[in-house]
Amino acid sequence: MEQAKAKIQQARTMAIGAGVVGLGALIAGSFMVSKEHAIQSYHYGLIFWLFLALGGLGLTLLHHTVKGKWGLPLIRMFESSAMTLPLVALLFIPILLPEGMHALFEWTHEEAKSDRILQGKAYWLNTTGFYVRFVIYFVIWTFWAYMLWKWSTEQDKTGNPAFAQKRVNFAAPGIVVFMLSATLAMTDWLMSLQPHWFSTMYGVIMAVSQVYVMMGLAVWLILGWRDQAPYKGLINPSYTRDWGNLLFTFTVFWTYVSFSQMLIQYAGNLPEEISYYVQRNKGSWNVVSTAIAVLGFFAPFLILLSPRVKRLPNLLRSTIVLIFVMRAVHVYWEIKPVFSESPTPHWMDFAALVGVGGIWLAVFFTNLLKRPLLPQHEPRLQEVAHGH
């Protein structure tokens, strides 16, 4: 029936293996190296895969709102990714433990009580509030992901087209809720790593990063399975062109918002703000910053301008590998300068990335296997498949 499912099962087995090995290594490292160091690496790995899960939710909401044809083959992946959010919440536990909080967030330290600015922020940056908000974010996200998943599944089973409108009416306000909750969540989990710093653009940059990286993963996977049923015969250049153009748009938009933030804070040169960029341009961090500009923007920008890349699946896949790696570097660049003067990654950073990634992908694939890989009663999809 669906040959691609066999591939997905294989991939899941590998993912489980990678997850066990990675997390095992990380646990070993927490004893051998240091607990503090291990939790910092773990936080990095978790945030990166959280980006994929939230990106899945964002793209699900976007697809159901605008109903673009480009999303039809990918929507089951987006939904499956969004449904990993409960898992991500569970994986957050080590960070929420007092030791984890202490290793990551300066504002939980005793010294914060004598810091005037941090005292002023204490009404937001306090452990109780942090926990309460954590629960609220995940409840909201899971609720939206679950309802959209459920209505898609029911439509697959019953073929009742009324579910499509139901999803639109639910997803559109969901985008509003998602943007606000994701902004505040990123403020809690990332921005507050450097607690004096703030930027109103941050939530936008992070939300774009999330949909950007998830879009990359979904397109990369589907192009890999393009010769297997049910994708076989479906993936035509009109799709790859749309996907390439979307990735191009995300590349440009991400750069636009990131560059704007940098330009404004650079021009303002205020102590609380500029520290963020000073930290990221000191010593060898400068190399990473430059790499993000060159390989994270200019390279995919120029490559994706070409219509040829958007027509040939293998070229598009290679481009996505670059995008994906640079997304991981970007998250690294957001987090690590807080803890380390040197950008050289520790082996535990890789262990965390692979370990959390393995578990995340295993659950993602499991979600994907639960249902048919394509929406079952979608006239626009059948039209294309049958070559009308």
Next chain:
Amino acid sequence: MQETIKPPMGTDAPLIEGKQNYETITEKIGGIVLKSPPKIWYPLFALGFAGTMVMVFTICWLLLRGIGIWGVNQPVGWGFDIINFVWWIGIGHAGTLISAILLLLRQQWRTSINRFSEAMTIFAVMCAGMFPLLHTGRPWLDYWLFPLPNWLAMWPQFRSPLLWDVFAVSTYFTVSLLFWYTGLIPDFASLRDRAKGKIAQLICGTLSLGWRGSAKHWMRYESAYLLLAGLSTPLVLSVHSVVSLDFATSIVPGWHVTVFPPYFVAGAIYAGFAMVITLAVPFRMIYPQLKDYITNHHMDMMAKVMLATGLIVFYGYMMEAFYSFYSANQFETYMIENRFWGPYSGTYWALMICNGLIPQLLWFPRFRHNLFWLYGVSMVVNVGMWLERFVIISVSLHREYKPSGWGFYAGTQWDWSMFIGTIFFFVMMMFLFARFMPMIAIFEMRDLWHRLYHGKSGHNGHAPAHVPNSAEVTSKEDA
């Protein structure tokens, strides 16, 4: 104003209504230009002209007396002049978005409103440009804004966003004008061929640049138009981003906000679509034949874009407020408290109601499909966007870091007469445009007609029983 809207409504409504064929499309749109205008045109134009004279009078007085006649002073050095500049330039953005970005996105609903909103863009940029040029105080020296080699070896400050504005706005105006004119060429040729009078033939013939409609002409036209669309697309983002940097690169609390660039761009599109609706609804009443081409489908789509961009803008307001408190910086916090409860709190809360609260009605199809409500919301947004600039620009300035530098600001009668004068100037230009140029791209409508109905427009030009909606048509094309 209230129209009874027949089903189907919203995006189910067709993009072209009524019994049409190629001939009726050309006749109905071209006829507006070639025949004498409806009676109501004369008093409306006269009204616009009279208001423009108020503007001209104000400018003359300003040149005689200097900008001391305005309300700006210490500490509020940027008042109505800059507010109106930002307001007008924002309004222009819908035109560029509709004509360029929606073209690249292959959105068919752009076709009947693009010409109209491009004209709006050009006139809005004209209105916008007047303010900073006059604000320099010596407008006869405004060419100094450009980096001209000169014997004083005086150069503009390249690091200042104010100079980037000069480049951004002049590029924007040039590209918009070229884009607009390029699209008009085939239509001028149609008018030339249909015109009865010698003068009309001569004018349209000159403007159509020898267009013959040969395959080669079309090929070149298509690629030129696509290139101009590609050029205009980044301008939608860049112009208002640069405008926002005028404020954001400073360190004034309330101005120094990193989210400004996308938030200003969204606000510009928001204001622009509100203005398109503000103009389209009365123009459909003055020229009833337009109702076939600017249908409820278009109104519904514009309302949705307004809702989406309005939400982005509202997100910006919330971020400004949240991070001002989060920053725990006394000046940042005071800035937002001053907006909430200070002497100008009325404008702030009016802004929240106009731009944040009332447009939420557009979530409901009932309001999107009712032109009376839609028009009302668009008017409210026009006001709201002006208030937004007032709050950001002047309210942020009126209380400096130390209370000794606090002041109050209000526009004088000359500020108001200049602002209202530009509105009338804009209206007058729109009426001139409607009188002398085809308001809707004739050939694009014929092309759309062909795409929608595949030439199967039927024997007597009756629309076929099954009218495909835009989504279906797009998927057919792509397959």
